Amino acid sequence: MSRTATPPVVDRAPINRAAVDGTRDAGVAASFWLRSAAWSVDATLIGVATALLTARSWLPGLARLDAAVERIGEALPQTLQAAVEQASGVSDLLPLLLGDPLLAQATSAMSSAIWQLLLPPILMFTVLGALYHVGFECSHRRASPGKRLLGLWVESRGGRRLRPVQSLLRFGAGALSWLTLNAGHAMAAMPPQHLALHDLLAGTRVRTRPGNRLPLWAMVWLTAFMALQAVVVLKWSFAVAARWQLALESALIG
Structure with missing residues (x-):
């Protein structure tokens, strides 16, 4: 007896499109605060590495800056006293102060000291940041450690x-978000797509799973992160203001 041939079994399992074309579940647009918390974690990790790698330039840089500020403090009383003697009115004081060569040299020295202090860590942070973000964002997880967290x-x-x-284009375009005084980053707060300026320029988007909200620990972390930045800026500003106040008092009192 002849047997009827059994047709081959066809595997009708669904095709994994993610494996075929590199896509994944779409998710939903990540909120501004989720993105901010993730960025702050990444920035801290990169910042710590930057600080360790540029630590040798800190003390000399701070010493140059302190000397430059002290030089301005020494020049200001002389400049102010000379301006008061030469000025025929209050409106003449500012042009005389700005045109004084001694004060101009001291200000130029302070500007140079600031750049010498900040340029190495800025360059290091940029290079490390580019390697960090490109490496992690192009991985199969598509996320930096901060974003994964x-x-x-x-x-x-x-x-x-x-x-x-x-x-890399997305990372470089992030500079424009900073140069717009963070207006480019603030664009990520606009629903429904929550795209920052660098996302628009690079054709990218940041996604998350539906229902994902900012956890309590991230709220505390983000608050502490912003508070620390404010404290550092205010402390430095008060220190400089105190130097200027002493210089002015010395010039006025004689």
């Missing part, structure tokens, strides 16, 4: 994994 990932506008060039 907050349940976020970065992808192209079509839902694909970023190419290194696209990730």
Whole structure:
């Protein structure tokens, strides 16, 4: 007897599109505060590495800056006294102060000292940041450690994994978000897409799972992070203001 041939079994399992075209579940747009918390974690990690790698330049840089500020403090009384003697009215004081060569040299020295102090860590932070973000965002997880911690990932506008060039473009475009006094970052607060300026320029987006909200620990962390920045800026500003006040008092009292 002849047997009827059994047709081959066809595997009708669903195709894993993520494995085929590099896409993944779309998720939803990540909120501004989730993104901010993730960025602050990443910035802290990069900042610590930057501080360790540039530590040798700190003390000399701070010493140069302190000397430059002291030089201004020494020049200001002489300059102010000379301006008061030469000025025929209050309106003449500012041009005389700005045109004084001694004060101009001291101000130029302070500007140079600030750049010498800040330039090495800025360059180091930029290089490390580029390697950090491009490396992690182009990985199969599509997320930096900070984003992973907050349940976020970065992808192209079509839902694909970023190419290194696209990730580098996104990182570089982030400079424009800073140069716009953070207006570019604030754009991420605008629903429904929550796209920052660098996302728009690079064709990317930051996604998260539906229902993901900022956890309590992240709220505390983000508050402490911003408070620490404010304290550092205020402390430095008060220190400089105190130097200027002493110089003015010395000039006025004689």
